[in-house]
Amino acid sequence: MSLPPVKTRERLSEVRYEIRGELARRARELEGQGRKLIKLNIGNPGAFGFRAPEHLQRAIADRIADTDPYTHQQGLPQAREAIAAFHKQRGTPNASPERVFVGNGVSELIDLSLRALLNPGDEVLLPSPDYPLWSAATILNDGRPVYYRCLPENGFLPDPAEIASLVSSRTRAIVLINPNNPTGAAYPRELLEQIVAIAQRHKLLLMCDEIYDSILYGEAKFEPIAPIAGDLPCLSFGGLSKVHRACGWRVGWAVLSGDPVASGNLHHAMDLLGALRLCANVPGQFAIEAALHGEDTIAPLCAPGGRLFEARRAVIESVDQSRHLRLVAPAGALYAFPAVTGAAAEGFDDHRFALELLETEDVLVVPGSSFNVPYRNHFRVTLLPQPDDLREVFRRVERLLDRYAQADAGAQAAVA
Structure with missing residues (x-):
């Protein structure tokens, strides 16, 4: 007798995560057949030869004997002290170890904080494009994503007037991703001040994903939002995965700033949810102090001659030479x-393009529509490969787009 299939949560049908989805599964099949692929779908530094800095590795190795027990649900005291001190240096108001939450990466803390915040039907204002985990976590915690546009013709920066127009009686929070994934936009202070003013006017929580805060190029500058927000409750997210190239350690943090009385209920809710999962990964927490108060190892990679800077240059120059592409040059983060x-x-479909690029040119990218945008003519690449590898990627992209253009020309001629 056959058993009926196990039913799963209906809202999962609304969730997309193409970064590790159908295309990535097809890539694994092709690799199983012996194909050598260039995979640009994930911002995973260790997969491209980067290593976590040695002083972070030593910090864990020196304390490995102390990593067996559970720790406090909000994180190791010394780790939270280091995070609070780092935020105090930035001017974050009311930054204290008691208001720091350490999690298994920022991903866990995004989900945990939205679970603490949302009731069914509550709305969260999200950027479009967004990192799709934000949409997924909102949906799976019974909220409703409401998107404000970050248009390419505006340098992928949002329009504060549009954000204000989207606020409703059900809006609970405004989410910012700065520097942005997938676009690389870095938000100027004046723009952040306008968004903070909207949040203050409507008593909204600010949630700022700042995981790429020190990955900046050229004259770009990172502006943390918490000092601008002042007494307004704000959650600032950071971690070791990107700036410190330690994705697999799964170490992230959230700092709850602003008026402690106004954010007291949220603090208690996050503490409860943190306790239910006992604690975050302990070994990686011993690296936090060394990461935040030790040697700066990311700036040289982002400066001229550094690997990330030169990878970004390779992408910009390749697009400049292309007959079919345009690019808003990323100011920060790890993507273009x-x-x-x-x-x-003409008739372009980003998912079909990504699949054909994989099947015919052995390159894996992420379709732009995966980042919750209405248009279908973008794709995301990571800047982590060697510059020459990225130039080769764009030669292959150009070959496929040449075929598209030739097909369109043939169709036009046939009509004529």
Whole structure:
């Protein structure tokens, strides 16, 4: 007798995460057949030869004998002290160890904080494009994502007037991703001040994903939002995975700033949820103090001659030489978000393009629509490969887009 299939949560049908989805599964199949792929779908430094800095590795190794027990649900006291001190240096109001939460990466803390905040039907204002975990966590915690546009013609920066127009009686929070994934936009202070003013006017929580805070190029500057927000409750997210190239350690943190009385209920809710999962990964927490108060190892990688800077240069120059692409140059983070234009863009579908690029050119990218945008002519690449590898990627992209443009020209000629 056959058993009926196990039913799963209906809202999962609304969740997308193509970064590790269907295309990534097809890539594994092709690799199983012996194909050598260039995979640009995940911002995973260790997969491209980067290593976590040695002084962080030593910090864990020196304390490995102390990592067996559970720790406090909010994290190791010395780790939270180091995070609070780092935020005090930035000017974060009311930054204290008691208001720091350490989690298994920022991903866990995004889910935990939204679970603490949302009742069914509550709304969260999210950027479009967004990192899709934010949408997924909102949906799976019974909230409703409401998107404000970050348009390429505006440098992928949001319009505060549009954000204000989207606020309703059910809105609970405004989410910012700065520097942005997938676009690399870095938000100027004046823009952040306008968004803070909206949140203050409507008594909204600010949630700022700042995991790429020190990955900046050229004259770009990172502006933390908590000092601007002042007494307004604000959650600032950071971690070791990107700036410190330690993704697998799963160490992230959230700092709850602003008026402690106004945010007291949220603090207690997050503490309860943290306790239910006992604690975060302990060994990685011993690296936090060394990461935040030790040697700066990311700035040289982002400066001219540094690997990330030169990878970004390779992408910019490749797009400049392309007949079919345009790009808003990323100011920060680990990604570029090119657009397909002209004849190659006629009838273009980003998912079909990504699949064909994988099948015919052995390159894996993420379709732009995976980041919750209404248009379908963008794709995301990571800047982590060697610069020459990225130049080769864009030669292959150009070959495929040439075929698209030629097909369009043939169709136009047939009509004529």
